[in-house]
Amino acid sequence: MTVKKRILFGALILAGMCVLPLGVGIYPQHVLITSLFYVMMASSWNLLAGYTGQVSFGHAAMAGIGAYTSGILAAKAGVNPWVGVAAGTMLASLLGLGLGTLCLKMGGIYLSLTTLAFSQILHIVIVNEYAVTRGTMGLQVPGLMDEYSKITYYYIMLAAAILMLVLLYRMIHSNLGLNFRAVQNDETAAKSVGVKVLQVRVLAFTVASAMAGFAGGLYGHYLLLITPEIPSLDLQFYVLAMTVIGGMGSFIGPIIGAFALNILAEKIRDYGEYHVLVFGLIALVVARFAPNGLLGVWQRFRSAKPR
Amino acid sequence: MALLEGRKISKSFGGVQALNAVDFAVERGTIVGLIGPNGAGKTTLFNAVAGAFKPTSGRVAFDGRDVTGLPANAVCRLGMARTFQVTRPFGAMTCLENAMVAAINRHPAKPRGFIEALAREKLALVGLADMAGFEARHLNVIQKKRLEMARALATEPKLLMLDEVLGGLNTQEINQAVEFIRSLRDKLGLTVLWIEHVMGAIMQAAERVIVLDQGQILMAGTPAEVVNDPRVIQAYLGE
Numbered sequence: 230m231t232v233k234k235r236i237l238f239g240a241l242i243l244a245g246m247c248v249l250p251l252g253v254g255i256y257p258q259h260v261l262i263t264s265l266f267y268v269m270m271a272s273s274w275n276l277l278a279g280y281t282g283q284v285s286f287g288h289a290a291m292a293g294i295g296a297y298t299s300g301i302l303a304a305k306a307g308v309n310p311w312v313g314v315a316a317g318t319m320l321a322s323l324l325g326l327g328l329g330t331l332c333l334k335m336g337g338i339y340l341s342l343t344t345l346a347f348s349q350i351l352h353i354v355i356v357n358e359y360a361v362t363r364g365t366m367g368l369q370v371p372g373l374m375d376e377y378s379k380i381t382y383y384y385i386m387l388a389a390a391i392l393m394l395v396l397l398y399r400m401i402h403s404n405l406g407l408n409f410r411a412v413q414n415d416e417t418a419a420k421s422v423g424v425k426v427l428q429v430r431v432l433a434f435t436v437a438s439a440m441a442g443f444a445g446g447l448y449g450h451y452l453l454l455i456t457p458e459i460p461s462l463d464l465q466f467y468v469l470a471m472t473v474i475g476g477m478g479s480f481i482g483p484i485i486g487a488f489a490l491n492i493l494a495e496k497i498r499d500y501g502e503y504h505v506l507v508f509g510l511i512a513l514v515v516a517r518f519a520p521n522g523l524l525g526v527w528q529r530f531r532s533a534k535p536r
Numbered sequence: 537m538a539l540l541e542g543r544k545i546s547k548s549f550g551g552v553q554a555l556n557a558v559d560f561a562v563e564r565g566t567i568v569g570l571i572g573p574n575g576a577g578k579t580t581l582f583n584a585v586a587g588a589f590k591p592t593s594g595r596v597a598f599d600g601r602d603v604t605g606l607p608a609n610a611v612c613r614l615g616m617a618r619t620f621q622v623t624r625p626f627g628a629m630t631c632l633e634n635a636m637v638a639a640i641n642r643h644p645a646k647p648r649g650f651i652e653a654l655a656r657e658k659l660a661l662v663g664l665a666d667m668a669g670f671e672a673r674h675l676n677v678i679q680k681k682r683l684e685m686a687r688a689l690a691t692e693p694k695l696l697m698l699d700e701v702l703g704g705l706n707t708q709e710i711n712q713a714v715e716f717i718r719s720l721r722d723k724l725g726l727t728v729l730w731i732e733h734v735m736g737a738i739m740q741a742a743e744r745v746i747v748l749d750q751g752q753i754l755m756a757g758t759p760a761e762v763v764n765d766p767r768v769i770q771a772y773l774g775e
Contacts, residue, residue: 404640404651407629411637414626417588420608421618422691423641478628 271483273440287344292445293460325438476522545594627673
């Protein structure tokens with residue numbers, strides 16, 4: 230695709246996204262808003278797992294940090310939600326810095342287990358610190374605006390998602406992005422050509438965590454009720470499945486995955502807990518037949534076509 | 537003063553003494569061969585010098601600085617570049633991107649155009665210009681070795697450390713590679729420290745040869761001195 234075509238394509242998508250929620254009911258609007266939250270989660274997790282090879286299970290926990298920080302500040306201290314979201318983003322990035330540093334000498338499964346432990350600890354604390362978090366009952370928080378409007382929330386989430394995607398795109402296509410991918414491909418070789426591997430890894434952790442915290446903060450103020458469902462492993466694996474099924478390590482993959490899976494999840498809601506089974510099956514099939522995800526299938530299809 | 541100098545470098549892994557008080561020097565602008573039987577400690581010496589791990593004891597000096605125990609990325613920025621015996625390309629990245637990673641860490645502030653031109657120049661130097669857009673994992677072994685050379689060269693080193701780059705080449709290709717490595721020294725002014733099992737190539741290209749055996753320096757001298765030394769012959773062929 231030429232640059233001109235790309236810009237046109239992007240503009241079309243953007244215009245489509247802008248008019249999409251108009252004229253549909255409240256329920257489709259809700260699905261679109263949650264999809265945008267998942268786009269942010271999957272794309273930022275992809276930066277960590279897909280571009281630097283750090284498969285963190287603490288990403289949903291970071292969204293939880295963002296949501297609860299902002300939620301508690303707003304509900305208990307009357308802080309403006311926007312200020313709260315900023316505070317939640319900061320705290321998540323600080324925790325990301327800490328967790329990333331802790332995991333520096335670890336790779337693969339050890340990093341995953343450490344972040345899993347972090348995620349579980351946070352979950353337990355939130356469930357049990359009833360006085361502050363209201364546990365599994367959930368914390369009621371104010372919205373981002375005085376008057377509740379799904380359309381406005383949609384545009385806020387859309388703007389946030391686009392901002393984040395632009396940031397991610399620029400990062401991936403900068404020198405930093407090359408260093409990220411070099412680290413993921415081979416840390417030893419990356420070091421040998423001068424890449425500051427430790428710095429690069431911690432930076433990815435910090436940035437991705439900040440993004441998760443930001444997405445979580447906004448999401449909490451949309452839901453108006455923050456529960457331990459946000460910093461849960463369910464949500465973590467959901468984000469993981471979206472990224473893997475969409476196409477890990479590609480820019481577009483997680484976006485496709487987030488929309489596809491979230492919409493599918495709504496469609497198969499009636500099956501109750503069985504919808505997890507369906508996800509498992511899809512993940513299996515994708516892992517077996519399309520290791521590069523939906524995006525990989527699309528690319529293969531395109532390159533197979535005679536031109 | 538020598539460009540690279542090792543003093544009493546020792547390295548042990550658990551109970552195994554891989555390097556034992558190794559002293560050596562590489563003079564500026566020379567090609568130095570590092571030879572020895574399998575398991576002599578050649579690659580271990582590379583790793584200890586280039587920062588892959590810290591020597592148990594001893595000092596490494598590079599370009600007038602003590603670099604003992606510095607991490608590989610810091611040593612690289614000072615001008616030491618290496619290839620790996622078993623190649624380690626960034627498989628899911630194109631050849632061009634492989635070389636660009638090296639270039640951006642040498643010139644972090646330079647614009648993309650400069651970086652890309654530098655990377656392409658080094659790819660062309662090793663004969664991979666046509667492969668720039670290919671993912672590195674699709675290359676064959678020999679091309680991967682060339683890519684590692686291009687990547688190392690893109691860090692614009694003073695010292696190039698080669699770890700068995702001739703494996704799998706036929707006689708004609710070996711001659712070309714030797715010519716190429718000599719030209720790096722003659723035209724780019726590089727100093728080369730070169731581990732190689734293909735003895736003929738080392739004898740042709742190197743001014744000095746260091747012989748390692750069982751983690752110790754057996755001898756160092758000109759190629760002619762080395763091949764005629766009974767200790768070297770014994771180390772390779774046994775009694």
